Amino acid sequence: MFLSEEKVIELKKKANDIRISIIEMLVEAKSGHTAGPLGMADIFTFFYFHILKHDPKNPAWDERDRLVLSNGHICPVLYATMAHAGYLPIEELKTLRKFGTRLQGHPHREYLPYIENSSGPLGSGLSQAVGMALSDRIDGKDKDRFIYCFMSDGELDEGNTWEAIMLAGKNKLRNLIAIVDRNNIQIEGYTEDVMPLEPLHSKLKAFNFHVIEVSGHDFRSLNEVVEEAQEVSDKPTIIIAHTIPGKGVKEFEKDYKWHGKAPSKEEGENALKELRLIRF
């Protein structure tokens, strides 16, 4: 889809606003995941404000694209992006992880019905997206919309993920586009130390996927690869998006220790100062 220079700047600003919301939410919640949400903020922004066919005023619109979030622990970025897109009041973000909130520690459809799936336990999102893509194929709707799945690199350790990859390849699901957040970290360390995934590109290719690599922070490149994925006619696509975990806050970047913890009040204030200084 055409992406103007003005739109790129607008997306950059939006992504920064979303990062600010993420830090505010996590400081308030006093627990949660920091690195993944900051790292995926650009991709979430790009999809919700440029790619997705959706309507925040009518979340149940049947013809919408589907976005399955597989690694539910990065939900602060999902909630913040949805709030900035108009699905929920921005003020509500402060209820993250608190009793009675719609914004559960990991997403739960019963509490927040606008999301496509509940998630948290890793490795099951791609399968659900495959099921959605298969349904659209059965109904002859596989050219009308796309089923997107956002997933982590760490959950490529799960057998369930590879079961889904095999089935998608077998069925040549052209309407399935998965984005792997290749940030190289998981809770206990760097992915290549915990459980090596490389050579990831050729592995996925061998499973009959169209595989593209891209920087997860460059809107122009993201636009090109999503366009390319949408044009593929005989295969599902996986976009390996190289991201910087903790992106935007120098202290949090590329350090796996920030995978699963929230900033303290002071760390949060420093982070917010840094993000608010960014000019576009």
Next chain:
Amino acid sequence: MLNPKLKLNPKLFNSDVEQVPIRKGFGEGFLKAGEINENVVGLCADLTESTFMNLFADKFPKRFVQVGVAEQNLVTVASGMAAMGKIPFCSSYAMFSPGRNWEQIRTTISYNDRKVIIVGSHGGVSVGADGGTHQALEDIALMRVIPNMDVISPCDAIEAKKATLRLVENTKPAYLRLVREKTPIITTEETPFEIGKAEIYWMPDVGLAQVGIIITGSLMHRSLLSAKELEDEGIKTKVMNLSSIKPIDVNAIIALAKECKAIVTVEEHQIAGGMGSAVAEVLAQNFPVPIEFIGVQDKFGQSGTPDELIEHYGMGKNSIKEAVRKALGRKI
């Protein structure tokens, strides 16, 4: 006597009673479900013929998904299909589904509130020669403990067919437990079946029953034979078919306990956590009476013929009769 209102199989006490695998009833019901409702889809993990899903798959190949030997994918793909308005049934052996994929069922189906029907064939030791790895004795416990999950364990092929069709209309995710071996036909097309409702299949000709026998699944024929022989001994019983383990018919169970003041539960499953435990939970809270449990006693199965195994693990006719006498002796 057999409850005349239920129009049960009049030949069920004949030595040549017709025997059909309960799983076959599912296969026939599922084919019919596919004909009635075009949103019904089938998924299987390389056991299409063994679970009789081939009847559906052959007629509706475009609505059938072969996922290969991948039970985690089986149920999670089904969840995604349910999200798009399909009514997925996924079949495998109970030991693999829900045995292997329990967390995926909990998170992506029950917690996620997607109506998927998990069909687990080969429940119980009557699987026979394949041995303990393939004999699911824990599946009822695994499934009834999950919120937003119904659990149905039919007593014969005809009831399995009815249950399959009802589950298409049911609003919740569900587990349908099936058995491999040929099992005597107990019911007829006219016998009522409703999710959440228990029925009394056997009752005294006159007067009140002294012991209530509650059974689920494949051991119904043995239970009815036990009841008939006990009657000759002068012990009056009622036999309840509790094919709907969840939702459970609380009122019917309490009414039976109030009448008999002693209960025996019968199931081809571990005693721990199974149907008997569900009955005990109801009665302990509402109307405590002595209960004897027929089931597997904290053991794994092994190879053998179904009859040998059912006898060996204490679920045969004589064991049921003994449990009834024991329950009678414990009455206060």
